[in-house]
Amino acid sequence: MTTESTAISTSWLVPDWPAPANVRALSTTRQGGVSRGAYGLADGSTGGLNLGTHVGDDPSAVAANRARLARSLPAMPLWLEQVHGCGVATAEHGDAGSEIQQADASISGRPGDVCAIMTADCLPVLLCDTAGTVVGAAHAGWRGLCDGVIEATLSRMAQRAGGMPQWLAWLGPAIGPDAFEVGAEVRAAFLDRAFQHEQAEVDAAFVAVGQGKYMADLYALARIRLARAGCTQVFGGDTCTVTDADRFYSYRRDRTTGRMATMVWLEA
Numbered sequence: 126m127t128t129e130s131t132a133i134s135t136s137w138l139v140p141d142w143p144a145p146a147n148v149r150a151l152s153t154t155r156q157g158g159v160s161r162g163a164y165g166l167a168d169g170s171t172g173g174l175n176l177g178t179h180v181g182d183d184p185s186a187v188a189a190n191r192a193r194l195a196r197s198l199p200a201m202p203l204w205l206e207q208v209h210g211c212g213v214a215t216a217e218h219g220d221a222g223s224e225i226q227q228a229d230a231s232i233s234g235r236p237g238d239v240c241a242i243m244t245a246d247c248l249p250v251l252l253c254d255t256a257g258t259v260v261g262a263a264h265a266g267w268r269g270l271c272d273g274v275i276e277a278t279l280s281r282m283a284q285r286a287g288g289m290p291q292w293l294a295w296l297g298p299a300i301g302p303d304a305f306e307v308g309a310e311v312r313a314a315f316l317d318r319a320f321q322h323e324q325a326e327v328d329a330a331f332v333a334v335g336q337g338k339y340m341a342d343l344y345a346l347a348r349i350r351l352a353r354a355g356c357t358q359v360f361g362g363d364t365c366t367v368t369d370a371d372r373f374y375s376y377r378r379d380r381t382t383g384r385m386a387t388m389v390w391l392e393a
Contacts (some may be wrong), residue, residue: 136153136154136156136157136174136372137151137152137153137154137157138151138152138153138154138297138298138364139151139152140152140251140295140297140360140361141295141360141361142251142293142294142295142360142361143293143358143360144253144257144293144295145253145255145256145257146257147236147257147391147392147393148253148257148260148389148390148391148392149389149390149391149392150251150260150295150387150388150389150390151197151387151388152249152297152298152385152386152387152388153174153176153194153385153386153387154174154298154372154373154385155167155173155174155175155372155373155374155383155385156172156173156174156371156372157172157174157193158172158173158174158175158186158189158190158193159171159172159173159186159189159190159193160172160173160174160175160182160183160186160187160190160383161173161183161186163181163379163381163382163383164180164181164182164183164186164374164382164383166371167370167371173190173374173383174190174193174194174383174385175187175190175374175383175384176190176191176194176243176383176384176385176386177243177245177383177384180381180382180383180384181381182383194386198239198388198390199236199237199239199390199392200237200238200239200390201239202216202239202240202241202386202388203216203217203226203231203238203239203240203241204225204241204243205225205226205227205228205229205231205241205242205243205264206225206226206227206228207228207229207242207243207264208227208228208229209229209264209266209268209269210228210229210268210269210272210274211229211230211269211272211273211274211277212227212228212229212230212277213228213229213230213231213232213261213274213277213278213281214226214228214230214231214232215231215232215233215281216231216232216233216235216238216239216240217238229242229263229264229269229274230242230261230262230263230264230274230277230278230281231261231262232259232260232261232278232281232282232285233259233260233261233390233391234258234259234260234285234286234391235391236390236391236392236393237390237391237392237393238390238391239388239389239390240260240261240262240388240389240390241262241386241387241388242262242263242264242386242387242388243264243384243385243386244264244297244298244299244366244384244385244386244387245366245373245374245375245376245382245383245384245385246266246299246300246366246367246375246376246377246378247264247265247266247267247269247299247300248264248265248266248270248296248297248299248300248343248344248347249262249263249264249265249296249297249298249299249387250262250263250265250275250278250294250295250296250297250347250351251294251295251297251387251389252278252279252282252292252293252294252356252389253292253293253389254282254286254290254291254292254293255290255291255292255293256286256290256291257391258285258286258290258391259282259285259286259290259391260282260389260390260391261278261279261281261282261389262278262387262388262389263275263278265299265343265347267307267311267341267343267346270343270346270347270350271311271314271315271318271346272318273318273350275347275350275351275354276350276353276354279292279354279355279356280354291358292351292354292355292356292358293356293358293359293360294351294356294358294359294360295359295360295361296344296347296348296359296360296361296362297361297364297387298364298365298366298369298372298373298385298387299343299344299364299365299366300343300365300366300367300375300377301343301344301364301365301366301367301368302330302332302340302341302342302343302344302345303340303365303368304340304365304367304368304377304378305340305341305342305343305367305377306334306338306339306340306341307331307338307339307340307341308337308338308339309337309338309339311331311339311341312328312331312339312341315327315330315331315346316328319349320353323349323353326345326349327346327349329345330342330345330346330349344362344363347359347362348362366378373385
């Protein structure tokens with residue numbers, strides 16, 4: 126399977142990971158919708174697939190974009206109010222009018238429920254067990270990643286799966302290591318929370334660029350936390366939202382911008 130698939134849309138990404146056949150997933154880009162201007166295509170023309178209702182886009186355009194997306198899904202996704210924390214919700218069958226839950230991850234063990242994370246530089250992490258009984262999606266900005274959102278999500282998934290599940294993970298489009306400049310406090314926060322055997326790996330994920338600044342590898346940091354939680358089969362993690370303006374929204378690059386969605390669900 127290639128990372129892009131025409132089975133859904135030529136502009137959407139289909140994760141290239143060895144998930145069970147009943148686990149389905151996709152990640153949208155900025156292409157394929159009706160938004161315009163800062164929420165449109167890279168040149169500002171109409172055609173952006175902004176899915177965020179909270180970023181200043183025309184609400185009718187967002188509704189149209191979400192309706193386009195829903196045609197390729199078994200149900201409307203569980204949209205979350207993401208707060209850069211570690212809260213984990215349980216996805217319910219889609220209802221556009223249902224109350225928005227405040228959480229940064231969702232899980233499901235029921236076919237047809239769509240777990241969704243919206244991003245524009247933060248790291249979307251898709252998760253499933255190798256038996257295909259439970260799926261999850263986590264919003265891993267640096268704060269949530271540092272505080273344990275991945276571990277919290279896998280813990281909830283393990284409760285649902287039972288036994289001793291084996292995990293698979295796919296890391297979606299996010300700010301890459303050559304674009305993510307952070308302060309010394311970010312490095313210190315990860316080192317403070319690192320186990321002794323993780324210290325060298327965490328330290329290697331930060332490259333000093335002078336004046337107390339570092340380039341941070343969000344993908345490497347996520348792999349460390351996934352391994353801590355028992356997931357060593359990790360795929361993806363090679364796409365930068367900041368440097369690929371044609372395909373991706375980026376808050377770090379543009380500030381005023383749209384949001385993409387990365388989703389996973391179980392088929393019956």
